Amino acid sequence: MGDGTTIEITGLTKRFGAVTAVEDLTFTVEPGRVTGFLGPNGAGKTTTLRTLLGLERPTAGTATFGGTVYRDLERPFETVGAALDAAFHPGRSARNHLRVTATAAGIRSSRVDEVLEQVGMSEFAGRRVGGFSLGMRQRLALATTLLGDPRVLVLDEPINGLDPEGIRWIRGFLQSLARDGRTVLVSSHLLSEVQQSVDEVVIISRGRLVRTGTLSSLELDASPRTVVDAPDRARLAAALDQAGLEYTEGRGGFIVAEPDPGIVGHAAFVGDVELSSLHRLKSGLEESFLALVGEGEGEA
Protein backbone atom coordinates (compact mmCIF):
# COMPACT_ATOMS: atom_id res chain seq x y z
CA MET A 1 0.00 0.00 0.00
CA GLY A 2 2.33 2.68 -1.25
CA ASP A 3 -0.21 5.46 -1.73
CA GLY A 4 -2.03 5.69 1.56
CA THR A 5 -5.59 4.86 2.29
CA THR A 6 -8.78 6.81 1.91
CA ILE A 7 -11.22 7.22 4.78
CA GLU A 8 -14.74 6.60 3.53
CA ILE A 9 -17.79 7.53 5.58
CA THR A 10 -21.03 6.56 3.87
CA GLY A 11 -24.53 7.23 5.17
CA LEU A 12 -23.29 6.95 8.74
CA THR A 13 -25.93 7.23 11.44
CA LYS A 14 -25.44 6.64 15.15
CA ARG A 15 -28.16 6.88 17.76
CA PHE A 16 -27.86 6.53 21.51
CA GLY A 17 -31.39 5.72 22.57
CA ALA A 18 -33.51 8.66 21.51
CA VAL A 19 -30.51 10.89 20.84
CA THR A 20 -29.15 11.01 17.32
CA ALA A 21 -25.45 11.81 17.52
CA VAL A 22 -24.67 11.45 13.82
CA GLU A 23 -27.17 11.40 10.97
CA ASP A 24 -26.61 10.20 7.42
CA LEU A 25 -23.06 11.48 7.25
CA THR A 26 -21.09 10.98 4.02
CA PHE A 27 -17.61 12.22 3.20
CA THR A 28 -14.19 10.98 2.16
CA VAL A 29 -10.74 11.93 3.35
CA GLU A 30 -7.94 11.69 0.82
CA PRO A 31 -4.26 10.96 1.38
CA GLY A 32 -1.53 13.53 0.96
CA ARG A 33 -3.15 16.37 2.85
CA VAL A 34 -4.32 17.34 6.27
CA THR A 35 -8.08 17.37 6.65
CA GLY A 36 -9.72 19.27 9.49
CA PHE A 37 -12.83 17.63 10.89
CA LEU A 38 -14.64 20.55 12.43
CA GLY A 39 -17.75 21.27 14.40
CA PRO A 40 -18.79 22.60 17.78
CA ASN A 41 -18.70 20.40 20.88
CA GLY A 42 -21.42 17.77 20.67
CA ALA A 43 -21.62 17.92 16.88
CA GLY A 44 -20.78 14.22 16.58
CA LYS A 45 -17.08 14.35 15.70
CA THR A 46 -15.89 11.94 18.37
CA THR A 47 -18.76 9.55 17.72
CA THR A 48 -17.89 9.51 14.01
CA LEU A 49 -14.23 8.78 14.78
CA ARG A 50 -15.05 6.07 17.35
CA THR A 51 -17.36 4.38 14.87
CA LEU A 52 -14.67 4.58 12.20
CA LEU A 53 -12.28 2.81 14.60
CA GLY A 54 -14.68 0.05 15.56
CA LEU A 55 -15.11 1.24 19.13
CA GLU A 56 -18.78 2.04 18.61
CA ARG A 57 -21.20 0.24 16.33
CA PRO A 58 -22.99 2.34 13.71
CA THR A 59 -26.79 2.35 13.73
CA ALA A 60 -26.69 2.56 9.94
CA GLY A 61 -24.14 3.18 7.20
CA THR A 62 -20.44 2.38 7.07
CA ALA A 63 -17.14 3.94 8.06
CA THR A 64 -14.14 2.28 6.42
CA PHE A 65 -10.55 2.61 5.35
CA GLY A 66 -10.68 2.13 1.61
CA GLY A 67 -13.66 -0.20 2.00
CA THR A 68 -12.32 -2.22 4.93
CA VAL A 69 -13.65 -1.73 8.46
CA TYR A 70 -11.01 -1.25 11.15
CA ARG A 71 -11.30 -4.67 12.76
CA ASP A 72 -10.87 -6.41 9.42
CA LEU A 73 -7.65 -4.60 8.58
CA GLU A 74 -4.75 -7.03 8.22
CA ARG A 75 -2.52 -5.12 10.65
CA PRO A 76 -4.63 -2.28 12.05
CA PHE A 77 -1.87 -0.47 13.91
CA GLU A 78 0.34 -0.46 10.84
CA THR A 79 -2.45 0.96 8.69
CA VAL A 80 -4.11 3.44 11.00
CA GLY A 81 -2.75 5.38 13.96
CA ALA A 82 -5.49 6.87 16.09
CA ALA A 83 -5.38 9.07 19.17
CA LEU A 84 -8.76 9.59 20.76
CA ASP A 85 -8.64 10.63 24.39
CA ALA A 86 -5.05 10.55 25.61
CA ALA A 87 -6.02 8.19 28.46
CA PHE A 88 -3.33 6.10 30.11
CA HIS A 89 -2.86 4.07 33.27
CA PRO A 90 -1.38 6.67 35.63
CA GLY A 91 0.98 4.19 37.27
CA ARG A 92 2.67 3.06 34.06
CA SER A 93 5.66 4.88 32.60
CA ALA A 94 5.49 6.39 29.13
CA ARG A 95 7.93 3.82 27.77
CA ASN A 96 6.07 0.91 29.35
CA HIS A 97 2.78 2.17 27.96
CA LEU A 98 4.30 2.10 24.49
CA ARG A 99 5.89 -1.31 25.07
CA VAL A 100 2.61 -2.86 26.16
CA THR A 101 0.79 -1.37 23.18
CA ALA A 102 3.53 -2.46 20.78
CA THR A 103 3.33 -6.02 22.09
CA ALA A 104 -0.45 -6.10 21.74
CA ALA A 105 -0.29 -4.72 18.20
CA GLY A 106 2.58 -6.97 17.15
CA ILE A 107 5.07 -4.19 16.58
CA ARG A 108 8.78 -4.64 17.26
CA SER A 109 9.78 -3.03 20.53
CA SER A 110 12.65 -1.06 18.98
CA ARG A 111 9.98 1.30 17.63
CA VAL A 112 9.23 2.45 21.19
CA ASP A 113 12.36 4.56 21.59
CA GLU A 114 12.08 5.77 18.00
CA VAL A 115 8.62 7.26 18.48
CA LEU A 116 9.57 8.74 21.87
CA GLU A 117 12.39 10.52 20.07
CA GLN A 118 10.04 11.57 17.26
CA VAL A 119 7.67 13.41 19.60
CA GLY A 120 10.50 14.77 21.74
CA MET A 121 9.70 12.78 24.88
CA SER A 122 12.82 10.68 25.35
CA GLU A 123 13.78 12.35 28.61
CA PHE A 124 10.35 11.62 30.14
CA ALA A 125 10.23 8.00 28.98
CA GLY A 126 10.77 6.48 32.41
CA ARG A 127 8.32 8.72 34.24
CA ARG A 128 4.88 7.58 35.26
CA VAL A 129 2.09 9.05 33.17
CA GLY A 130 0.18 10.08 36.32
CA GLY A 131 2.44 13.12 36.66
CA PHE A 132 2.11 14.26 33.05
CA SER A 133 0.48 17.48 31.90
CA LEU A 134 -2.25 17.30 29.29
CA GLY A 135 0.25 18.49 26.70
CA MET A 136 2.62 15.62 27.52
CA ARG A 137 -0.23 13.13 27.38
CA GLN A 138 -1.12 14.48 23.95
CA ARG A 139 2.45 13.88 22.83
CA LEU A 140 2.43 10.38 24.24
CA ALA A 141 -0.87 9.68 22.50
CA LEU A 142 0.68 10.88 19.27
CA ALA A 143 3.73 8.68 19.87
CA THR A 144 1.36 5.73 20.28
CA THR A 145 -0.22 6.40 16.90
CA LEU A 146 3.20 6.43 15.26
CA LEU A 147 4.27 3.01 16.61
CA GLY A 148 3.12 1.18 13.51
CA ASP A 149 4.34 3.86 11.08
CA PRO A 150 0.78 4.01 9.71
CA ARG A 151 -0.45 5.42 6.40
CA VAL A 152 -3.51 6.99 8.04
CA LEU A 153 -3.63 9.19 11.14
CA VAL A 154 -6.85 9.97 12.97
CA LEU A 155 -6.41 12.49 15.76
CA ASP A 156 -9.20 13.75 17.99
CA GLU A 157 -8.52 17.28 19.27
CA PRO A 158 -4.72 16.78 19.29
CA ILE A 159 -3.99 20.44 19.91
CA ASN A 160 -6.06 20.59 23.09
CA GLY A 161 -3.76 21.30 26.04
CA LEU A 162 -0.62 22.04 24.05
CA ASP A 163 1.42 25.13 24.82
CA PRO A 164 2.17 27.58 21.98
CA GLU A 165 5.47 25.89 21.27
CA GLY A 166 3.72 22.51 21.17
CA ILE A 167 1.06 23.86 18.83
CA ARG A 168 3.68 25.16 16.44
CA TRP A 169 5.47 21.83 16.61
CA ILE A 170 2.36 19.75 15.88
CA ARG A 171 1.37 21.96 12.94
CA GLY A 172 4.67 21.31 11.25
CA PHE A 173 4.52 17.67 12.22
CA LEU A 174 1.08 17.11 10.69
CA GLN A 175 2.13 18.85 7.50
CA SER A 176 5.24 16.69 7.21
CA LEU A 177 3.14 13.55 7.70
CA ALA A 178 0.81 14.62 4.90
CA ARG A 179 3.75 15.45 2.63
CA ASP A 180 4.85 11.83 2.99
CA GLY A 181 1.57 10.92 1.33
CA ARG A 182 -0.27 9.95 4.49
CA THR A 183 -3.93 10.56 5.19
CA VAL A 184 -4.28 12.90 8.15
CA LEU A 185 -7.65 13.62 9.77
CA VAL A 186 -7.63 16.07 12.67
CA SER A 187 -10.72 17.04 14.59
CA SER A 188 -11.22 20.34 16.37
CA HIS A 189 -14.04 22.48 17.64
CA LEU A 190 -12.14 25.63 16.69
CA LEU A 191 -11.34 26.46 13.11
CA SER A 192 -8.75 29.02 14.17
CA GLU A 193 -6.88 26.25 16.03
CA VAL A 194 -6.23 24.21 12.89
CA GLN A 195 -6.56 26.94 10.28
CA GLN A 196 -2.81 27.07 9.75
CA SER A 197 -2.34 23.32 9.43
CA VAL A 198 -5.24 22.00 7.38
CA ASP A 199 -5.70 21.91 3.63
CA GLU A 200 -9.24 20.53 3.55
CA VAL A 201 -12.17 20.87 5.87
CA VAL A 202 -15.14 18.66 6.71
CA ILE A 203 -17.59 20.62 8.84
CA ILE A 204 -20.43 19.02 10.74
CA SER A 205 -23.05 20.43 13.04
CA ARG A 206 -25.62 18.58 15.12
CA GLY A 207 -24.61 15.30 13.53
CA ARG A 208 -25.02 16.45 9.95
CA LEU A 209 -22.55 17.42 7.27
CA VAL A 210 -22.68 21.13 6.50
CA ARG A 211 -19.64 21.63 4.32
CA THR A 212 -16.67 19.91 2.71
CA GLY A 213 -13.99 21.45 0.58
CA THR A 214 -10.66 23.15 0.63
CA LEU A 215 -9.84 25.75 3.23
CA SER A 216 -9.51 28.35 0.48
CA SER A 217 -13.04 27.69 -0.75
CA LEU A 218 -14.22 28.44 2.76
CA GLU A 219 -12.21 31.65 2.75
CA LEU A 220 -14.03 32.84 -0.37
CA ASP A 221 -17.25 32.41 1.54
CA ALA A 222 -16.13 34.73 4.21
CA SER A 223 -17.54 37.96 2.91
CA PRO A 224 -15.96 41.04 4.42
CA ARG A 225 -17.92 42.73 7.18
CA THR A 226 -17.71 45.78 9.36
CA VAL A 227 -17.38 45.90 13.12
CA VAL A 228 -18.80 48.90 14.88
CA ASP A 229 -19.17 49.77 18.57
CA ALA A 230 -20.51 52.65 20.59
CA PRO A 231 -20.66 53.58 24.28
CA ASP A 232 -24.45 53.51 23.93
CA ARG A 233 -25.20 50.28 22.11
CA ALA A 234 -28.96 50.68 22.19
CA ARG A 235 -28.80 53.93 20.24
CA LEU A 236 -26.34 52.40 17.81
CA ALA A 237 -28.72 49.49 17.24
CA ALA A 238 -31.55 51.89 16.57
CA ALA A 239 -29.41 53.79 14.07
CA LEU A 240 -28.43 50.60 12.26
CA ASP A 241 -32.07 49.53 12.14
CA GLN A 242 -32.96 52.94 10.78
CA ALA A 243 -30.44 52.51 7.97
CA GLY A 244 -31.72 49.01 7.21
CA LEU A 245 -28.40 47.31 7.96
CA GLU A 246 -28.29 43.71 9.15
CA TYR A 247 -26.06 42.98 12.14
CA THR A 248 -25.34 40.59 14.99
CA GLU A 249 -24.06 41.57 18.40
CA GLY A 250 -20.61 40.24 19.28
CA ARG A 251 -18.29 40.82 22.19
CA GLY A 252 -16.41 43.60 20.43
CA GLY A 253 -19.50 45.36 19.12
CA PHE A 254 -21.93 44.82 16.25
CA ILE A 255 -20.88 42.79 13.24
CA VAL A 256 -22.61 44.44 10.30
CA ALA A 257 -23.19 42.60 7.02
CA GLU A 258 -21.75 45.46 5.05
CA PRO A 259 -18.23 45.55 3.62
CA ASP A 260 -17.91 49.33 3.52
CA PRO A 261 -17.24 50.97 6.93
CA GLY A 262 -18.16 54.29 5.37
CA ILE A 263 -21.80 53.30 4.99
CA VAL A 264 -21.94 52.10 8.59
CA GLY A 265 -20.28 55.29 9.80
CA HIS A 266 -22.78 57.35 7.85
CA ALA A 267 -25.68 55.49 9.45
CA ALA A 268 -24.24 56.33 12.87
CA PHE A 269 -23.78 59.97 11.87
CA VAL A 270 -27.38 60.18 10.69
CA GLY A 271 -28.54 58.64 13.99
CA ASP A 272 -26.34 61.06 15.96
CA VAL A 273 -24.44 58.23 17.72
CA GLU A 274 -20.95 58.58 19.14
CA LEU A 275 -18.75 55.66 18.00
CA SER A 276 -15.94 54.00 19.95
CA SER A 277 -14.74 51.84 17.07
CA LEU A 278 -15.39 51.31 13.42
CA HIS A 279 -13.33 48.96 11.25
CA ARG A 280 -13.46 46.37 8.59
CA LEU A 281 -13.34 42.71 9.67
CA LYS A 282 -10.38 41.26 7.82
CA SER A 283 -10.55 37.49 8.26
CA GLY A 284 -14.13 36.39 8.29
CA LEU A 285 -13.09 32.73 8.29
CA GLU A 286 -13.97 31.98 11.89
CA GLU A 287 -17.23 33.90 11.47
CA SER A 288 -18.20 32.01 8.36
CA PHE A 289 -17.36 28.79 10.19
CA LEU A 290 -19.60 29.80 13.08
CA ALA A 291 -22.30 30.81 10.64
CA LEU A 292 -22.07 27.36 9.02
CA VAL A 293 -22.33 25.43 12.26
CA GLY A 294 -25.19 27.58 13.46
CA GLU A 295 -23.61 29.23 16.45
CA GLY A 296 -24.69 32.76 17.20
CA GLU A 297 -28.26 31.75 16.43
CA GLY A 298 -28.93 30.71 19.96
CA GLU A 299 -27.50 27.17 19.94
CA ALA A 300 -24.83 26.32 22.41
Next chain:
Amino acid sequence: MLRSVGAEFQKVLTTRMWWLLAIVLVGYVALMSGGFGAFLGWAAQNPDAAASAGGNTAIPPGVELAPLLYSFASSIGYVFPVLLGALAVTTEFRHRTLTTTFLAEPHRTTVLTGKFASQLVVGALFGVMGFATSVAAGAAALAAFDLDTGLDSSDTWALVGRGILAMALWGAIGVGLGALVPNQVAAIVIVIAFTQFFEPVLRLVSSLNDVTASIGRFLPGAASDALVGASFYSVASLGASDSLEWWQGGLVLLGIAVVTTVVGGATTWRRDVS
Protein backbone atom coordinates in the same frame (compact mmCIF):
# COMPACT_ATOMS: atom_id res chain seq x y z
CA MET B 1 -3.48 -14.59 20.58
CA LEU B 2 0.03 -14.98 21.99
CA ARG B 3 0.51 -11.26 21.46
CA SER B 4 -2.49 -10.53 23.65
CA VAL B 5 -1.33 -12.88 26.40
CA GLY B 6 2.10 -11.26 26.31
CA ALA B 7 0.68 -7.74 26.37
CA GLU B 8 -1.65 -8.54 29.26
CA PHE B 9 1.24 -10.04 31.15
CA GLN B 10 3.27 -6.87 30.58
CA LYS B 11 0.33 -4.78 31.78
CA VAL B 12 0.40 -6.59 35.11
CA LEU B 13 4.16 -6.34 35.53
CA THR B 14 4.46 -2.66 34.56
CA THR B 15 2.24 -1.40 37.39
CA ARG B 16 2.71 -1.71 41.13
CA MET B 17 -0.45 -3.54 42.10
CA TRP B 18 0.87 -7.07 41.59
CA TRP B 19 3.79 -6.80 43.98
CA LEU B 20 1.80 -4.85 46.57
CA LEU B 21 -0.72 -7.70 46.64
CA ALA B 22 2.10 -10.26 46.60
CA ILE B 23 3.71 -8.69 49.67
CA VAL B 24 0.42 -8.69 51.55
CA LEU B 25 -0.22 -12.29 50.50
CA VAL B 26 3.19 -13.45 51.72
CA GLY B 27 2.91 -11.53 54.99
CA TYR B 28 -0.62 -12.72 55.70
CA VAL B 29 0.14 -16.36 54.89
CA ALA B 30 3.40 -16.32 56.89
CA LEU B 31 1.60 -14.93 59.91
CA MET B 32 -1.26 -17.41 59.76
CA SER B 33 0.72 -20.51 58.84
CA GLY B 34 3.67 -19.82 61.13
CA GLY B 35 1.63 -18.35 63.96
CA PHE B 36 -1.04 -20.98 63.91
CA GLY B 37 1.64 -23.69 63.58
CA ALA B 38 3.55 -22.38 66.58
CA PHE B 39 0.37 -22.20 68.62
CA LEU B 40 -0.69 -25.74 67.71
CA GLY B 41 2.79 -27.02 68.33
CA TRP B 42 2.84 -25.44 71.74
CA ALA B 43 -0.67 -26.83 72.46
CA ALA B 44 0.43 -30.31 71.41
CA GLN B 45 3.40 -30.23 73.78
CA ASN B 46 1.53 -28.69 76.68
CA PRO B 47 -1.94 -30.22 76.53
CA ASP B 48 -2.72 -29.33 80.16
CA ALA B 49 -1.76 -25.69 79.85
CA ALA B 50 -3.63 -25.37 76.55
CA ALA B 51 -6.76 -26.91 78.01
CA SER B 52 -6.73 -24.54 80.97
CA ALA B 53 -5.94 -21.54 78.77
CA GLY B 54 -8.47 -21.82 76.00
CA GLY B 55 -10.38 -25.01 76.68
CA ASN B 56 -11.39 -25.96 73.16
CA THR B 57 -8.06 -25.83 71.41
CA ALA B 58 -7.56 -29.53 71.03
CA ILE B 59 -7.16 -30.68 67.46
CA PRO B 60 -9.62 -33.43 66.57
CA PRO B 61 -7.83 -36.77 66.37
CA GLY B 62 -6.73 -37.83 62.91
CA VAL B 63 -6.22 -34.28 61.63
CA GLU B 64 -2.75 -33.79 60.30
CA LEU B 65 -1.25 -30.44 61.10
CA ALA B 66 1.07 -30.07 58.12
CA PRO B 67 -1.55 -29.98 55.33
CA LEU B 68 -3.71 -27.74 57.46
CA LEU B 69 -0.96 -25.17 57.83
CA TYR B 70 0.30 -25.38 54.27
CA SER B 71 -3.17 -24.93 52.81
CA PHE B 72 -3.41 -21.50 54.38
CA ALA B 73 -1.77 -20.27 51.16
CA SER B 74 -4.96 -20.95 49.26
CA SER B 75 -7.65 -21.09 51.94
CA ILE B 76 -6.99 -17.50 52.99
CA GLY B 77 -4.77 -16.37 50.10
CA TYR B 78 -7.20 -16.97 47.23
CA VAL B 79 -8.61 -13.47 47.55
CA PHE B 80 -5.38 -12.01 46.11
CA PRO B 81 -5.42 -13.61 42.64
CA VAL B 82 -9.15 -12.84 42.37
CA LEU B 83 -8.49 -9.20 43.14
CA LEU B 84 -5.64 -8.96 40.66
CA GLY B 85 -7.71 -10.70 37.99
CA ALA B 86 -10.66 -8.40 38.53
CA LEU B 87 -8.40 -5.34 38.48
CA ALA B 88 -6.88 -6.45 35.18
CA VAL B 89 -10.29 -5.88 33.62
CA THR B 90 -11.78 -3.04 35.65
CA THR B 91 -8.64 -0.87 35.42
CA GLU B 92 -9.17 -0.65 31.68
CA PHE B 93 -12.62 0.80 32.22
CA ARG B 94 -11.57 3.06 35.07
CA HIS B 95 -8.61 4.64 33.29
CA ARG B 96 -10.31 4.51 29.88
CA THR B 97 -7.43 2.50 28.45
CA LEU B 98 -9.82 0.13 26.64
CA THR B 99 -9.69 2.49 23.67
CA THR B 100 -5.98 1.92 23.12
CA THR B 101 -6.34 -1.77 23.96
CA PHE B 102 -9.04 -2.28 21.33
CA LEU B 103 -7.18 -0.19 18.78
CA ALA B 104 -4.13 -2.41 19.18
CA GLU B 105 -6.27 -5.56 19.06
CA PRO B 106 -9.74 -4.91 17.67
CA HIS B 107 -10.85 -8.49 18.22
CA ARG B 108 -12.26 -8.15 21.69
CA THR B 109 -12.60 -11.86 22.37
CA THR B 110 -8.87 -12.20 21.78
CA VAL B 111 -8.16 -9.49 24.34
CA LEU B 112 -10.38 -11.11 26.97
CA THR B 113 -8.90 -14.53 26.29
CA GLY B 114 -5.46 -12.96 26.72
CA LYS B 115 -6.50 -11.61 30.10
CA PHE B 116 -7.95 -14.99 31.12
CA ALA B 117 -4.80 -16.87 30.15
CA SER B 118 -2.36 -14.35 31.62
CA GLN B 119 -4.23 -14.23 34.93
CA LEU B 120 -4.13 -18.05 35.11
CA VAL B 121 -0.35 -17.70 35.01
CA VAL B 122 -0.26 -14.78 37.46
CA GLY B 123 -2.58 -16.69 39.81
CA ALA B 124 -0.24 -19.69 39.61
CA LEU B 125 2.71 -17.43 40.44
CA PHE B 126 0.81 -16.13 43.45
CA GLY B 127 0.19 -19.79 44.31
CA VAL B 128 3.91 -20.52 44.16
CA MET B 129 4.67 -17.53 46.38
CA GLY B 130 1.86 -18.36 48.78
CA PHE B 131 2.78 -22.02 49.18
CA ALA B 132 6.50 -21.30 49.41
CA THR B 133 5.60 -19.05 52.33
CA SER B 134 3.10 -21.37 54.02
CA VAL B 135 5.36 -24.41 53.70
CA ALA B 136 8.42 -22.52 54.95
CA ALA B 137 6.66 -20.85 57.87
CA GLY B 138 4.49 -23.85 58.74
CA ALA B 139 7.29 -26.39 58.52
CA ALA B 140 9.58 -24.20 60.60
CA ALA B 141 6.93 -23.92 63.30
CA LEU B 142 6.24 -27.66 63.30
CA ALA B 143 9.92 -28.56 63.32
CA ALA B 144 10.48 -26.24 66.26
CA PHE B 145 8.12 -28.40 68.30
CA ASP B 146 9.42 -31.69 66.88
CA LEU B 147 6.20 -32.36 64.99
CA ASP B 148 5.95 -34.08 61.61
CA THR B 149 6.44 -31.54 58.82
CA GLY B 150 5.31 -33.96 56.10
CA LEU B 151 7.96 -32.57 53.77
CA ASP B 152 9.12 -36.08 52.87
CA SER B 153 5.61 -37.12 51.91
CA SER B 154 4.45 -37.03 48.32
CA ASP B 155 0.96 -36.19 49.59
CA THR B 156 2.24 -32.84 50.81
CA TRP B 157 3.68 -31.95 47.45
CA ALA B 158 0.54 -33.12 45.65
CA LEU B 159 -1.39 -30.76 47.93
CA VAL B 160 0.95 -27.92 47.03
CA GLY B 161 0.50 -28.66 43.33
CA ARG B 162 -3.30 -28.70 43.61
CA GLY B 163 -3.13 -25.50 45.65
CA ILE B 164 -1.18 -23.72 42.92
CA LEU B 165 -3.78 -24.91 40.41
CA ALA B 166 -6.54 -23.51 42.64
CA MET B 167 -4.79 -20.14 42.84
CA ALA B 168 -4.44 -20.09 39.04
CA LEU B 169 -8.16 -20.73 38.61
CA TRP B 170 -8.97 -17.97 41.09
CA GLY B 171 -7.03 -15.53 38.94
CA ALA B 172 -9.22 -16.47 35.98
CA ILE B 173 -12.36 -16.14 38.11
CA GLY B 174 -11.25 -12.58 38.85
CA VAL B 175 -11.17 -11.84 35.11
CA GLY B 176 -14.70 -13.18 34.75
CA LEU B 177 -15.91 -11.11 37.68
CA GLY B 178 -14.27 -7.98 36.27
CA ALA B 179 -15.94 -8.57 32.91
CA LEU B 180 -19.31 -8.95 34.64
CA VAL B 181 -18.83 -5.96 36.94
CA PRO B 182 -16.64 -3.40 35.16
CA ASN B 183 -17.05 -0.84 37.92
CA GLN B 184 -13.78 -1.14 39.82
CA VAL B 185 -15.05 -0.12 43.23
CA ALA B 186 -18.06 -2.41 42.94
CA ALA B 187 -15.86 -5.33 41.86
CA ILE B 188 -13.46 -4.85 44.77
CA VAL B 189 -16.33 -4.57 47.27
CA ILE B 190 -17.89 -7.75 45.88
CA VAL B 191 -14.61 -9.68 46.13
CA ILE B 192 -13.88 -8.56 49.69
CA ALA B 193 -17.46 -8.90 50.97
CA PHE B 194 -18.01 -12.29 49.38
CA THR B 195 -14.69 -13.92 50.24
CA GLN B 196 -14.27 -12.44 53.72
CA PHE B 197 -17.84 -12.41 54.94
CA PHE B 198 -20.68 -13.96 52.95
CA GLU B 199 -19.00 -17.16 51.91
CA PRO B 200 -17.53 -18.03 55.37
CA VAL B 201 -20.93 -17.39 56.94
CA LEU B 202 -22.74 -19.39 54.27
CA ARG B 203 -20.33 -22.28 54.69
CA LEU B 204 -20.80 -22.35 58.43
CA VAL B 205 -24.57 -22.05 58.23
CA SER B 206 -24.97 -24.57 55.44
CA SER B 207 -22.90 -27.12 57.32
CA LEU B 208 -25.54 -27.28 60.07
CA ASN B 209 -27.95 -29.28 57.93
CA ASP B 210 -27.40 -32.22 55.58
CA VAL B 211 -29.36 -30.79 52.67
CA THR B 212 -27.78 -27.35 52.77
CA ALA B 213 -24.40 -28.94 53.37
CA SER B 214 -24.63 -30.79 50.07
CA ILE B 215 -25.28 -27.46 48.36
CA GLY B 216 -22.75 -25.56 50.45
CA ARG B 217 -19.87 -27.68 49.23
CA PHE B 218 -20.37 -26.15 45.78
CA LEU B 219 -19.60 -22.69 47.14
CA PRO B 220 -16.46 -21.47 45.38
CA GLY B 221 -14.33 -21.36 48.53
CA ALA B 222 -15.49 -24.82 49.55
CA ALA B 223 -14.81 -26.14 46.07
CA SER B 224 -11.37 -24.57 46.24
CA ASP B 225 -10.61 -26.24 49.57
CA ALA B 226 -11.85 -29.53 48.13
CA LEU B 227 -9.45 -29.14 45.23
CA VAL B 228 -6.54 -28.40 47.54
CA GLY B 229 -7.56 -31.20 49.89
CA ALA B 230 -7.24 -29.47 53.24
CA SER B 231 -8.34 -26.31 54.96
CA PHE B 232 -8.73 -24.92 58.42
CA TYR B 233 -12.42 -24.62 57.55
CA SER B 234 -12.74 -28.39 57.71
CA VAL B 235 -11.61 -28.14 61.31
CA ALA B 236 -13.38 -24.92 62.14
CA SER B 237 -16.79 -25.76 60.79
CA LEU B 238 -18.63 -28.40 62.68
CA GLY B 239 -19.94 -31.09 60.38
CA ALA B 240 -18.50 -30.35 56.95
CA SER B 241 -17.70 -33.99 56.56
CA ASP B 242 -18.06 -34.79 52.89
CA SER B 243 -16.57 -32.18 50.63
CA LEU B 244 -16.31 -32.63 46.88
CA GLU B 245 -13.62 -34.78 45.29
CA TRP B 246 -10.56 -32.71 44.45
CA TRP B 247 -11.20 -32.90 40.72
CA GLN B 248 -14.84 -31.93 41.22
CA GLY B 249 -13.71 -28.90 43.18
CA GLY B 250 -11.38 -28.00 40.32
CA LEU B 251 -14.17 -28.33 37.77
CA VAL B 252 -16.44 -26.10 39.86
CA LEU B 253 -13.77 -23.36 39.91
CA LEU B 254 -13.06 -23.74 36.21
CA GLY B 255 -16.79 -23.62 35.50
CA ILE B 256 -17.23 -20.39 37.47
CA ALA B 257 -14.25 -18.83 35.69
CA VAL B 258 -15.44 -19.80 32.22
CA VAL B 259 -19.12 -18.93 32.72
CA THR B 260 -18.45 -15.50 34.24
CA THR B 261 -15.90 -14.67 31.55
CA VAL B 262 -18.16 -15.80 28.70
CA VAL B 263 -21.21 -13.96 30.07
CA GLY B 264 -19.18 -10.82 30.80
CA GLY B 265 -17.54 -11.08 27.38
CA ALA B 266 -20.93 -11.26 25.68
CA THR B 267 -22.36 -8.29 27.59
CA THR B 268 -20.27 -5.44 29.06
CA TRP B 269 -17.22 -6.32 26.99
CA ARG B 270 -19.07 -5.87 23.70
CA ARG B 271 -20.53 -2.47 24.48
CA ASP B 272 -19.57 0.75 22.73
CA VAL B 273 -16.41 2.24 24.18
CA SER B 274 -17.09 5.93 24.49
